[in-house]
Amino acid sequence: xxxxxxxxxxxxxxxxxxxxxxxxxxxxxxxxxxxxxxxxxxxxxxxxxxxxxxxxxxxxxxxxxxxxxxxxxxxxxxxxxxxxxxxxxxxxxxxxxxxxxxxxxxxxxxxxxxxxxxxxxxxxxxxxxxxxxxxxxxxxxxxxxxxxxxxxxxxxxxxxxxxxxxxxxxxxxxxxxxxxxxxxxxxxxxxxxxxxxxxxxxxxxxxxxxxxxxxxxxxxxxxxxxxxxxxxxxxxxxxxxxxxxxxxxxxxxxxxxxxxxxxxxxxxxxxxxxxxxxxxxxxxxxxxxxxxxxxxxxxxxxxxxxxxxxxxxxxxxxxxxxxxxxxxxxxxxxxxxxxxxxxxxxxxxxxxxxxxxxxxxxxxxxxxxxxxx
Numbered sequence: 001x002x003x004x005x006x007x008x009x010x011x012x013x014x015x016x017x018x019x020x021x022x023x024x025x026x027x028x029x030x031x032x033x034x035x036x037x038x039x040x041x042x043x044x045x046x047x048x049x050x051x052x053x054x055x056x057x058x059x060x061x062x063x064x065x066x067x068x069x070x071x072x073x074x075x076x077x078x079x080x081x082x083x084x085x086x087x088x089x090x091x092x093x094x095x096x097x098x099x100x101x102x103x104x105x106x107x108x109x110x111x112x113x114x115x116x117x118x119x120x121x122x123x124x125x126x127x128x129x130x131x132x133x134x135x136x137x138x139x140x141x142x143x144x145x146x147x148x149x150x151x152x153x154x155x156x157x158x159x160x161x162x163x164x165x166x167x168x169x170x171x172x173x174x175x176x177x178x179x180x181x182x183x184x185x186x187x188x189x190x191x192x193x194x195x196x197x198x199x200x201x202x203x204x205x206x207x208x209x210x211x212x213x214x215x216x217x218x219x220x221x222x223x224x225x226x227x228x229x230x231x232x233x234x235x236x237x238x239x240x241x242x243x244x245x246x247x248x249x250x251x252x253x254x255x256x257x258x259x260x261x262x263x264x265x266x267x268x269x270x271x272x273x274x275x276x277x278x279x280x281x282x283x284x285x286x287x288x289x290x291x292x293x294x295x296x297x298x299x300x301x302x303x304x305x306x307x308x309x310x311x312x313x314x315x316x317x318x319x320x321x322x323x324x325x326x327x328x329x330x331x332x333x334x335x336x337x338x339x340x341x342x343x344x345x346x347x348x349x350x351x352x353x354x355x356x357x358x359x360x361x362x363x364x365x366x367x368x369x370x371x372x373x
Contacts, residue, residue, distance in 0.1 A: 006081075006156050007068020008033050009054070009189060014063035016049050023049045025214040026063070031191060031206075033068075033156075036183045038192045038200035041210035042236070042365075047193045050210075051159050054191065056080050067156050083150035084159040087166050089142045091134040091149075097121070098130035101149045120148040123182060140171045144178070151186060160192040164199065176202045197237045201225070209233050211365070225285075227272060231356055234283050235365035241289070241326045242281040242362045245355070247273065256350050262322050267297045267350035279358035286329040288352040291316065291344050299347040302326065304338050318346055 009031040016024040024046040031037045039047040052058040054065060056077030065073045072080050091100050102117035110116070121127045124144040134142050143163060150158055160179075164172045180203045183190045194200050200207050201221040209216045209224065209232075217229045228234035231242065245261035252270035259266050261282055268282060305325060306317035314337055316328040326346060330337075338344050 006033070006070065009157055009191070010064075010066040011050070011054075012064040012066070014050070014053060014065065015061045016046070016053060016058060017061045022213055024053075024060075025212075027215060029208060029215065029218070031157075031189060033189055034187045035205045036180065036190045036192070036203055038194060038204035038207045039210060040194055040197060040200040040207050040236075041216075042195055044212075045210040046213040047210050048161060051084075051161055051191065051193045054157065055082055055084050055159055081153075081156045082159060083153055083155040083157075084161060085143075085146050085150050085163050087162045087164075089134070089146045091142060091145060093133060093135055096131050096133060097126065097137070097145050100134065100145060101152055103149070104153055116152050117148075120152040121145075123151065123185065124148045124178075138171075139167055140175060143167065143175065147179075147182070151182070151188070155188065157189045157191060160190060162194055163192070164194075164196075172199070173202075179203060201237070209236065211236075227354055228283070228356070230364070231281060231360040231362055232365040234354070234356065235363070239286050239327055240283045241286065242283050242356075243324070244358060244362075245280050245282040247278050247280060247355075259355070262320070264300060266353075268353045268355050269351045272351075272354040274355060274357055277355070277357050280355040281358050281360070281362060282353055282355055284348050284353045286315070286327040287313075287331075288348050289326065289328040290347050291318075291328060291330060291338050297350060298353070299345050300326075301343065301345055304340055304342045304344055307338065307340055316344075318344060 011027050011029040014024060014027045027050065039050060041047050049058060053060050056075065060073065064071055098117055101120055102113040105113035105116060118127060121130055124147055126141060126144055129137060129141065134145060164175050167175060176199055192204060204221065206218065206220055207224055208218045211232050217224060217233045224233060225237050228237065234240040243261045245259040245266065248258045248260055250257060255270050256267050257270045257273055259268060259280065259282060266282060300320060302318040302320045304316055305319045308315040313329050313331050316338060317325045318328055319325050328346060
């Protein structure tokens with residue numbers, strides 16, 4: 001069972017207004033055919049509204065939607081070769097699993113409906129439960145049946161609306177791997193809506209981070225994480241330590257620029273510095289920081305105020321002389337752990353930092369930590 005679709009999905013200046021409220025600001029986005037794409041953001045950011053416009057369940061206020069050469073903006077949902085998998089599964093409880101999967105094909109009079117449905121169940125590794133009712137299956141199995149029912153139609157685009165939200169953590173992680181495997185096997189375009197940044201980064205080739213109806217940043221997971229372009233992205237995708245700093249000179253020696261933060265000179269890669277910005281937030285991820293390694297150019301002294309052992313790592317909160325607490329995450333690799341109240345040195349490499357315009361709110365996105373799952 002393989003797909004391929006008809007071409008890239010293009011959203012051109014797409015907007016959606018509900019009365020005086022703008023749910024989606026003008027959005028221009030091209031999603032490559034055969035890719036696994038994620039729309040990531042907190043509740044109310046516009047990601048589900050965007051998905052519903054692609055599905056034909058909401059009409060855009062302005063803009064166009066195209067798949068390959070076909071403009072589908074004004075076509076009805078049932079006329080689009082687009083399928084959606086919802087969190088609720090929406091399976092028919094009185095039908096067998098096999099009948100659920102072949103339902104759409106039978107309605108269209110497809111003579112190979114049964115064969116195609118069995119193929120789809122094999123793809124999601126559920127060929128052995130075809131005769132059972134959905135209620136006899138676990139939540140994870142029901143989710144895979146819903147996926148098989150969508151895939152059997154070989155849509156140009158498969159939309160996944162928070163599909164793993166109802167599953168427990170362990171099963172959700174198993175399904176993340178399973179979904180990625182299936183997507184790579186069938187080669188269809190998957191568009192996954194989620195508020196869970198770990199889920200998006202685990203599965204997607206590219207991610208659009210959305211906030212307040214607009215796209216904050218578009219890129220592959222590693223680029224978004226290592227080189228966020230806004231404080232919202234820096235805080236929403238994992239944790240970030242942000243230090244207020246002033247650029248001393250934009251002249252780069254060996255690609256490194258010097259900045260001053262709280263009377264301490266620090267270094268950052270010129271490539272990670274926004275053009276023309278003198279006042280910046282100097283950012284560094286907790287796992288990039290090291291304790292007790294003061295030999296590098298970037299080192300600060302502080303006091304350990306909190307120690308949290310999490311198994312594979314230990315998380316520290318280190319208070320700086322000016323009162324700010326930095327989060328440091330160290331792998332439990334056998335090196336000695338710092339103690340509460342201990343004076344420590346925190347250090348990091350220049351290339352592991354990033355700089356952002358200091359006019360942005362340092363806490364943007366951080367207050368949504370509970371929504372990330």
